[in-house]
Amino acid sequence: MSLNLLTEATLMFLTWSQQIVGLSLTNKAVGGSEKCLAGVRKAFAAVEALMSGNASQVAMDFGCCTIPKNLDDQIELMQNLADIVMGTVQYNEEGVLMSINELCGVMTNKSKAYEEEMEAYNRLVKLAKIYHSTSEEPCLDISHEKTVKDMMDTSLPSGRRAERQWTYQTCTEFGFYQTCEDATCPFSGMMTLQAQTQFCPMLFGISQHSLPGRIAFTNTYYGENVKPHTPRVLYVNGGVDPWKELSVVQDRTEDGEKAQTIFIRDTAHCADMMSRKVTDRCSLKKAREEIEKHVVSWLKMAAAGED
Structure with missing residues (x-):
């Protein structure tokens, strides 16, 4: 091999x-x-x-x-x-x-x-x-x-x-x-x-x-970057980040199941996880708002006992 x-x-x-x-x-x-x-x-x-x-x-x-x-x-x-x-x-x-x-x-x-x-x-x-x-x-x-x-x-x-x-x-x-x-x-x-x-x-x-x-097993187990079986997971990627090539960036997986994705075209690696700054790009500010909406929605579902 x-x-x-x-x-x-x-x-x-x-x-x-x-x-x-x-x-x-x-x-x-x-x-x-x-x-x-x-x-x-x-x-x-x-x-x-x-x-x-x-x-x-x-x-x-x-x-x-x-x-x-x-x-x-x-x-x-x-x-x-x-x-x-x-x-x-x-x-x-x-x-x-x-x-x-x-x-x-x-x-x-x-x-x-x-x-x-x-x-x-x-x-x-x-x-x-x-x-x-x-x-x-x-x-x-x-x-x-x-x-x-x-x-x-x-x-x-x-x-x-x-x-x-x-x-x-x-x-x-x-x-x-x-x-x-x-x-x-x-x-x-x-x-x-x-x-x-x-x-x-x-x-x-x-x-x-x-x-x-070993790598094939990981890809098979987790569904690679095209068919992940990951409910309530939000995939956030920056357009400048080289690692986005191994992440989920498409709205839907191959079998039609919806994948939660947010793409920030002009930021790099994990920019959404950094502390807020007045100099943050508009795209980053908007992405953080979207992330918050998703998390709030999932917390409400969990509190209501929904799967």
């Missing part, structure tokens, strides 16, 4: 999640542009090209703790850089360090400092420095060996508790791997499915070849 057969739903996410990240970077409603996406794509291509010939320069530019000489460390670096962009898109305007508008400003605003051949590369360096300035770490840790060691730490004070637990869920139930093996991905092709799933046997003794079956 090939790792490339992680079920149609999972493969769709592998392709479309990165496409949504790219589309969000071009979304003018949230401050994106085609120029921004092109800049991100060029920057990652430049990092990958320079790393193959001058890894020490890349390490110095991005403030790495060590030089990424082996493939695993290089993948760690590329994942770190991709996480900056993916995290910005996922939580746009929700209290994170930068919004899509601000990130695209760094990647596109003209200044004399970037009027040179490595323009896109230098912009990504600046972006990484902005993010690293908020960290208490003296340098960017890109050691794959240390990542594995930290992930194996099961002691209570471990700093990677949530990451280890999430990884276990991806290995046993979800998949949800964010790879970059499709041509539409704006990041590095070094971020492969093979690289991400190697943690399963390494940390939990779970064979990579067992993942398709």
Whole structure:
């Protein structure tokens, strides 16, 4: 069984999640542009090209703790850089360090400092420095060996508790791997499915070849994203959120059963769960009103003893 057969739903996410990240970077409603996406794509291509010939320069530019000489460390670096962009898109305007508008400003605003051949590369360096300035770490840790060691730490004070637990869920139930093996991905092709799933046997003794079956069971049990058997569940999604590709966004399931959905076209991940702000978009305010109506209705039904 090939790792490339992680079920149609999972493969769709592998392709479309990165496409949504790219589309969000071009979304003018949230401050994106085609120029921004092109800049991100060029920057990652430049990092990958320079790393193959001058890894020490890349390490110095991005403030790495060590030089990424082996493939695993290089993948760690590329994942770190991709996480900056993916995290910005996922939580746009929700209290994170930068919004899509601000990130695209760094990647596109003209200044004399970037009027040179490595323009896109230098912009990504600046972006990484902005993010690293908020960290208490003296340098960017890109050691794959240390990542594995930290992930194996099961002691209570471990700093990677949530990451280890999430990884276990991806290995046993979800998949949800964010790879970059499709041509539409704006990041590095070094971020492969093979690289991400190697943690399963390494940390939990779970064979990579067992993942398709585990994910298929989850999809069958819960009804996937097209035929969920979930009464009194409201599916709320944002148009900017890459994770919407694995959620229920259609008004009706395949068998005609009604699915409760709310789609907020210009918000990101879980925006409706954040505290209200005066700067909230009108679409978000309206969605919260709809959510409240649903919940009030269900509470009344429950109080009346209705199924």
